[in-house]
Amino acid sequence: MKLFFKLRILAVSVVALILIGAKADAQIYFGLGAASSASSILVSNALTYTVSVTNLTGFLLPDTLVSNVLPAFVQFSSATNSPGSFTNYGSVVVFDLGPLIVAGTAQMSLTVEPTEAGYITNMISVTTTNLVIAPVTTNLVTLVTNVVPTEADLGVALTGPAQAVIVNDWMTYGVTATNLGPDDAPGVLLTNTLPAGVILESVAPANQPYSVVTNNLIIDLGTLAAGGGTNLQFTVQPTNAGVLNFSASIGAAGIADSNPTNNSASTNITVQNYLSLPLFVVTNSGQTVNLANGLEEQSILVSNNVGTNVFAVRVVVTNLTKQLFNAFGTNNGNPFVVLNTMLPAGQGAGLRLQFAPRGTFPLASSQLSAFAVPLLNLVPPAAVSTSTSLNISRIVPLTDGTMLIEFPTTVGRTYTVVYYDGSLASSNAMIAPPSIVAPANRVQWIDYGPPETTSVPANSTNRFYRVFLNP
Amino acid sequence: MRLPEKMFHRNARRSAGWLACCFAGVTFAASAQSDSSDLFGGDPSKNSFLWIPSDTPDWTRHFHIGAVAGMNISANFSMNGTFGISGNNAAAGIYDDGYVRPDQTGNAGGYTSYWGYNNASQYNAAAGSLAMHSSTSFSATGSSKDDGGPFPGFDMAYGDNLWYWKHARVGWELGFSLLPVNIQDNSSMPASVNQSTYLYNVGNPLGIPLPQAPYSGSSGGQGSVIPGTPESASSQTFENGSVTGSRSLDVILYAVRFGPSFYWDLNDYLGFSLGAGPAVGIVSGNYAYNENVLAGGITSHNTGAFSGTDVTFGGYVNGLLMYHVINDADIYLSAQYMPLGSATFSNAGREGKLNLGGQIYLSLGINWPF
Numbered sequence: 001m002k003l004f005f006k007l008r009i010l011a012v013s014v015v016a017l018i019l020i021g022a023k024a025d026a027q028i029y030f031g032l033g034a035a036s037s038a039s040s041i042l043v044s045n046a047l048t049y050t051v052s053v054t055n056l057t058g059f060l061l062p063d064t065l066v067s068n069v070l071p072a073f074v075q076f077s078s079a080t081n082s083p084g085s086f087t088n089y090g091s092v093v094v095f096d097l098g099p100l101i102v103a104g105t106a107q108m109s110l111t112v113e114p115t116e117a118g119y120i121t122n123m124i125s126v127t128t129t130n131l132v133i134a135p136v137t138t139n140l141v142t143l144v145t146n147v148v149p150t151e152a153d154l155g156v157a158l159t160g161p162a163q164a165v166i167v168n169d170w171m172t173y174g175v176t177a178t179n180l181g182p183d184d185a186p187g188v189l190l191t192n193t194l195p196a197g198v199i200l201e202s203v204a205p206a207n208q209p210y211s212v213v214t215n216n217l218i219i220d221l222g223t224l225a226a227g228g229g230t231n232l233q234f235t236v237q238p239t240n241a242g243v244l245n246f247s248a249s250i251g252a253a254g255i256a257d258s259n260p261t262n263n264s265a266s267t268n269i270t271v272q273n274y275l276s277l278p279l280f281v282v283t284n285s286g287q288t289v290n291l292a293n294g295l296e297e298q299s300i301l302v303s304n305n306v307g308t309n310v311f312a313v314r315v316v317v318t319n320l321t322k323q324l325f326n327a328f329g330t331n332n333g334n335p336f337v338v339l340n341t342m343l344p345a346g347q348g349a350g351l352r353l354q355f356a357p358r359g360t361f362p363l364a365s366s367q368l369s370a371f372a373v374p375l376l377n378l379v380p381p382a383a384v385s386t387s388t389s390l391n392i393s394r395i396v397p398l399t400d401g402t403m404l405i406e407f408p409t410t411v412g413r414t415y416t417v418v419y420y421d422g423s424l425a426s427s428n429a430m431i432a433p434p435s436i437v438a439p440a441n442r443v444q445w446i447d448y449g450p451p452e453t454t455s456v457p458a459n460s461t462n463r464f465y466r467v468f469l470n471p
Numbered sequence: 472m473r474l475p476e477k478m479f480h481r482n483a484r485r486s487a488g489w490l491a492c493c494f495a496g497v498t499f500a501a502s503a504q505s506d507s508s509d510l511f512g513g514d515p516s517k518n519s520f521l522w523i524p525s526d527t528p529d530w531t532r533h534f535h536i537g538a539v540a541g542m543n544i545s546a547n548f549s550m551n552g553t554f555g556i557s558g559n560n561a562a563a564g565i566y567d568d569g570y571v572r573p574d575q576t577g578n579a580g581g582y583t584s585y586w587g588y589n590n591a592s593q594y595n596a597a598a599g600s601l602a603m604h605s606s607t608s609f610s611a612t613g614s615s616k617d618d619g620g621p622f623p624g625f626d627m628a629y630g631d632n633l634w635y636w637k638h639a640r641v642g643w644e645l646g647f648s649l650l651p652v653n654i655q656d657n658s659s660m661p662a663s664v665n666q667s668t669y670l671y672n673v674g675n676p677l678g679i680p681l682p683q684a685p686y687s688g689s690s691g692g693q694g695s696v697i698p699g700t701p702e703s704a705s706s707q708t709f710e711n712g713s714v715t716g717s718r719s720l721d722v723i724l725y726a727v728r729f730g731p732s733f734y735w736d737l738n739d740y741l742g743f744s745l746g747a748g749p750a751v752g753i754v755s756g757n758y759a760y761n762e763n764v765l766a767g768g769i770t771s772h773n774t775g776a777f778s779g780t781d782v783t784f785g786g787y788v789n790g791l792l793m794y795h796v797i798n799d800a801d802i803y804l805s806a807q808y809m810p811l812g813s814a815t816f817s818n819a820g821r822e823g824k825l826n827l828g829g830q831i832y833l834s835l836g837i838n839w840p841f
Contacts, residue, residue: 289579289580289582289696291582291675291677291679291697292679292695293694294582294584294692294693294694294695294696295693296579356693357576358579358582358692358696359579393683394683396679398677398678398679399676399677399678400677402677406682406683439688439689439691439694440584440587440689440694442682443682444682444695
């Protein structure tokens with residue numbers, strides 16, 4: 001009887017192999033669910049597999065067989081199945097489910113004990129006798145160790161830049177590594193893969209050590225505490241337009257990761273060229289000291305000479321000997337400001353550049369380049385709008401149509417000014433970049449229009465301000 | 472005649488006291504019972520002094536040390552003259568009610584971010600001016616007396632007995648005491664105050680106001696800026712100023728005394744000694760002041776100190792009551808009157824005089840006879 005059963009299994013397997021080769025895209029006849037009680041266990045500990053099979057053929061199956069092929073160092077302990085019976089052939093345990101009705105489901109349980117360390121692969125296959133249909137297979141892999149493995153759920157996530165990216169922009173994206181526990185995870189390595197043509201500019205925090213292997217940044221995060229995490233900011237310069245895929249993965253040797261699905265992440269970032277040929281831009285004032293913030297200021301005039309309306313304008317300043325204090329970003333190492341409002345064809349707009357440290361210096365129009373760019377997204381992020389809103393102690397209209405606001409501060413803390421044109425509706429909220437690092441116990445901030453805000457306040461019917469203390 | 476057990480040991484010097492070994496390096500051999508015919512030694516029938524022989528088995532020497540509380544010490548503080556004020560430095564831009572200092576840009580454009588002011592009244596928005604004040608000096612005359620104490624210290628003495636006179640033993644004693652003394656004067660006095668006012672031109676055509684007071688800018692170059700130098704300066708004398716705060720004498724009195732001593736054993740457990748003689752004191756320490764000079768609504772801070780040492784002379788009278796706790800040690804309670812001359816600390820119109828003419832020490836400690 002046993003010999004007959006083995007021959008039957010052999011026959012079924014031969015048929016199955018033929019079908020696998022011949023009907024790779026054939027219909028699926030079985031629903032096969034399988035799980036193990038642990039992703040890693042100790043030697044001599046019980047490991048239980050639970051298997052469920054569903055008849056998806058649409059007709060009665062007279063006899064269904066489920067085979068579990070296990071390595072030699074695994075010892076059978078027990079098995080149950082309903083309906084049917086099972087037979088232990090040593091390294092193979094076969095469940096004979098008998099007839100299986102249409103959409104009928106059978107449940108099986110198999111408990112084994114590993115006798116040595118290594119990986120256990122249970123190759124589970126379900127097929128039927130008497131009918132020529134493709135078997136369904138799945139593998140369950142379990143790590144067997146001599147010591148208790150560290151169990152942790154490592155995870156990684158990527159966040160891309162909020163603004164559209166132009167070729168050669170220094171853009172920053174974030175990679176967040178987490179350990180959801182339950183154990184601390186030592187020796188965690190984060191691999192961050194850069195697309196071709198992307199230059200790494202910096203990693204924050206600056207004291208985070210990393211190594212570069214081809215286009216991979218390998219960051220040794222050391223031990224990630226259970227429930228803890230870390231966030232890294234990568235500033236890169238993409239040198240080509242296109243959709244760039246940034247990916248990251250996380251892992252640690254000797255860790256039994258209970259949820260490997262979150263061990264890698266990726267995001268696509270679209271990099272585009274400037275939307276137009278250069279616009280016309282010139283300096284149109286001398287340099288003066290802003291008495292409210294102590295910065296050197298100079299006005300420039302940008303004109304739309306490209307013949308069509310542009311959504312927004314970026315002015316890049318090259319060969320600077322000072323810091324462009326109100327820069328919105330950096331392109332190819334050069335800071336830029338943005339007029340974040342439509343500039344109709346044939347019209348011009350003034351922008352005020354601020355430089356630090358204070359002191360006059362030569363700035364020629366030839367150092368300025370203006371380009372049409374997509375409109376910036378300056379809606380306050382949730383982190384800003386949910387942070388502490390300060391009392392503005394006074395608002396003073398200045399004689400040149402600008403508006404001064406003053407608020408108490410804590411030296412060294414960072415504040416964000418949000419303004420609203422029209423009403424205080426959140427849909428009108430716009431950030432006035434850049435954020436302010438308080439140099440004193442009170443700060444005076446002047447809304448003088450672009451590039452901090454979209455227009456001079458005198459040109460706005462109603463403009464409201466709020467100041468938030470950044471977290 | 473057998474002496475009572477307590478007196479036997481005390482007079483017969485049967486054992487060597489451990490402290491005696493330490494201090495004198497002398498080990499007394501056990502000796503026979505005293506040959507004195509009197510329980511307490513000496514001969515009450517004679518009026519003459521009987522020399523205590525050098526080979527007497529009696530314990531003739533003693534050393535005592537104890538804690539002291541010094542009392543009845545006072546100080547006179549007086550000021551007479553014109554005094555500088557340490558809390559400002561107008562040349563460096565540090566004023567009594569603000570500061571205007573060079574920032575890290577080197578005052579680029581003539582402006583500095585490194586400035587601050589205390590009171591809204593200093594800013595005249597209409598005139599576009601910011602006033603900084605600096606009191607440069609004050610003249611004051613006055614004095615006050617302040618009592619202090621009791622002051623904790625310690626006292627120690629070494630002595631030897633040379634003669635018997637009736638029951639008493641007559642000898643000498645050399646003593647030393649150390650007494651930290653701190654007396655503070657918190658009185659205020661009128662003063663005539665010279666004050667300078669520096670005006671900064673903070674007006675501007677845009678109408679940018681100064682940040683509201685109190686404001687304290689930093690040196691980094693960013694934040695509100697004002698001109699780095701004043702536009703004008705003027706001086707004024709306020710005759711109705713005042714000086715408040717404190718002046719203090721913080722000194723240590725080291726006193727050495729030497730004189731004859733008389734000792735009686737009152738009974739088995741109690742002894743009493745009297746001493747008197749000349750004393751010399753060395754007083755060393757600091758005169759410190761921490762004052763506020765008020766004038767025209769401006770408060771200037773003035774701190775400083777000077778040190779000195781003075782030597783005073785006087786005498787002492789003391790009495791000790793000793794309780795013989797064990798053979799080798801007594802607990803004593805003493806009172807000492809040690810009038811010394813005054814110790815004076817003076818500098819540039821300031822004077823602090825420590826009055827030691829009536830000082831009394833109460834002391835509690837341990838006496839070791841050996």
